[in-house]
Amino acid sequence: MNNFTHLEQPTGRVIVVGGKEYLFFGGTSYLGLATDKAYASIFIEGIQRYGINNGTSRNNNVQQAIFDQAEEYAAKRFGFEASLLLSSGYLAAQFLVRTLATEGEVLHAPSCHPSLWLDEKPTAVGSFVDWAAAAVAYINQSPQTSFIIVSNSLDNMKPEIYDFTVFKHIDPNKKVVLLLDDSHGIGVTRENGISFDSSNFHLPNIELIVVASLAKGLATDAGLILADGPRIKSLKRSNFYTGASPSSPASLYAFIYGEQIYLEQLQKLQHNIRYFRAHIALQLNAVSNFPVFSSTDPSLYARLMDAGILVSSFPYPLATDPLLNRIVVNAHHTEADLDRLSHAIGIY
Numbered sequence: 001m002n003n004f005t006h007l008e009q010p011t012g013r014v015i016v017v018g019g020k021e022y023l024f025f026g027g028t029s030y031l032g033l034a035t036d037k038a039y040a041s042i043f044i045e046g047i048q049r050y051g052i053n054n055g056t057s058r059n060n061n062v063q064q065a066i067f068d069q070a071e072e073y074a075a076k077r078f079g080f081e082a083s084l085l086l087s088s089g090y091l092a093a094q095f096l097v098r099t100l101a102t103e104g105e106v107l108h109a110p111s112c113h114p115s116l117w118l119d120e121k122p123t124a125v126g127s128f129v130d131w132a133a134a135a136v137a138y139i140n141q142s143p144q145t146s147f148i149i150v151s152n153s154l155d156n157m158k159p160e161i162y163d164f165t166v167f168k169h170i171d172p173n174k175k176v177v178l179l180l181d182d183s184h185g186i187g188v189t190r191e192n193g194i195s196f197d198s199s200n201f202h203l204p205n206i207e208l209i210v211v212a213s214l215a216k217g218l219a220t221d222a223g224l225i226l227a228d229g230p231r232i233k234s235l236k237r238s239n240f241y242t243g244a245s246p247s248s249p250a251s252l253y254a255f256i257y258g259e260q261i262y263l264e265q266l267q268k269l270q271h272n273i274r275y276f277r278a279h280i281a282l283q284l285n286a287v288s289n290f291p292v293f294s295s296t297d298p299s300l301y302a303r304l305m306d307a308g309i310l311v312s313s314f315p316y317p318l319a320t321d322p323l324l325n326r327i328v329v330n331a332h333h334t335e336a337d338l339d340r341l342s343h344a345i346g347i348y
Contacts, residue, residue: 004310010035013332015310022310023337025327028156030188030291031265032332033219039254039261046253054249059242070252074224077192077259080210082232084225086240087247089183089213090115092223095240096211097150100177104146107135109162113181116150128155132166140171148177153195153210156184157316157326158285159292165200176206183213186224189289191266192259194226207231218262220255222247269331272338276329279342284327293327300325300345307344 002017009015012035015024033039050064058067067085075083086092093115100106101118108122110131124131128151139147154161170176178201185195194210201208209227214220225235235241273291280286284293301313301323316324329338 013330013337020308022305022308023333023340024310025329025333025341026310026312027328027330028184028216029219030184030217030328030330031219031262031269032330033217033258033262033265035332036219036261036265039219039258042258042261043250043254045257046248046250050249050253052248052250053245055245057242057244058236058246064249066249066252066256067246070222070256073256075226078186078194078210078226079198080226080228082227082229084227084232084235084241085247085252086223086225087244088221089181089211089215089223091240091244092213092225093181093211095235095238096179096209096225097148099235099238099240100148100179100209103177104148104175105142105144106148106150107138109135109149109151111152111155111157112150113152113183116152116179116181128160128162132162132164136166136169139174139176140169142174145173146175148179150179151181152184153180153182154185154189154287154290156290156292157324158294159287159290161189161195161287161290164196167206168200168203170205172203172205174205177209178206179209179211181212182210183216185290186210186212186214186217187262187266188217188269188291191263214255218255220247220251222251222255265331269329272329272331272333272335275335276338276342279338280345283345291329293329295325295327295345296322297325298323303346304341304344307340309341309344 004017011027015022050066054064071083071085097116097118108124110124110126110128112122182194189195198208212224214222214224269291277286284295286293304311312326313323315321
């Protein structure tokens with residue numbers, strides 16, 4: 001079997017290993033921006049303007065304008081009062097979890113990404129729906145008055161879109177911070193938006209904070225925090241923010257000035273999702289507007305490899321579980337690519 005773990009090329013639409021070409025349906029570059037030539041040219045403009053990186057603190061007396069500009073832009077783009085940018089999604093998530101843990105009892109949803117953990121893996125198991133209902137009951141019956149609910153916004157593996165409206169039934173006398181990691185959904189499932197309707201949380205006792213790695217669909221090496229103005233102002237006083245070097249200024253330049261390319265790529269992606277979904281019927285697990293399709297068919301990976309198609313395949317969620325084949329459609333795939341994939345799966 002070919003080894004795909006030491007590639008000397010981008011993980012774009014096509015991967016060549018051992019002289020053989022494979023169509024690649026994997027990774028997290030859903031919009032294809034990481035390998036898009038037009039987007040790369042804007043990134044290069046950013047390097048020419050700001051340099052390769054800026055390894056200084058955000059409270060330094062000498063600052064590049066792009067950082068404040070990008071934070072103001074991100075807040076407006078995704079519909080929040082304010083935002084904060086750090087060098088990675090992992091750092092942003094750890095910053096939030098450790099800060100918020102001092103404010104109330106922390107309740108982790110099942111399958112939380114490791115960046116959202118405190119010191120040990122959370123114990124929550126089972127379905128999100130069952131856990132959420134139990135969490136609401138627990139909060140309403142608890143003598144504690146302050147809680148931090150921590151969850152991914154969606155499961156990008158199965159895939160599954162989570163429904164958070166149940167939290168509207170929390171006792172209004174309980175103070176709740178809802179921290180959601182939208183790394184895989186932001187800018188992908190909704191145009192210039194997060195992956196769920198934030199208007200559901202305009203309640204006086206619930207504070208919504210969204211954290212995201214922008215390195216997935218948006219091809220930006222940065223961690224983003226979206227929240228209300230007072231919360232962001234408070235977070236910016238932390239050593240996590242002032243003591244860490246910021247993300248690449250060129251990357252943020254492309255994030256701001258590459259929006260038109262993003263919109264074009266999003267249109268292509270959503271077309272590809274609709275096109276492929278029209279052929280798969282009920283034979284793969286899928287959700288609306290999200291480019292991940294999964295199957296537990298143990299023979300699928302080998303069939304796809306024989307057809308020159310590479311996907312992710314591994315036991316999930318436990319090492320003892322059946323193989324989960326994760327097929328990812330992106331904006332650079334063509335209808336011919338999708339037809340070839342469908343034939344290899346055996347759909348038509």
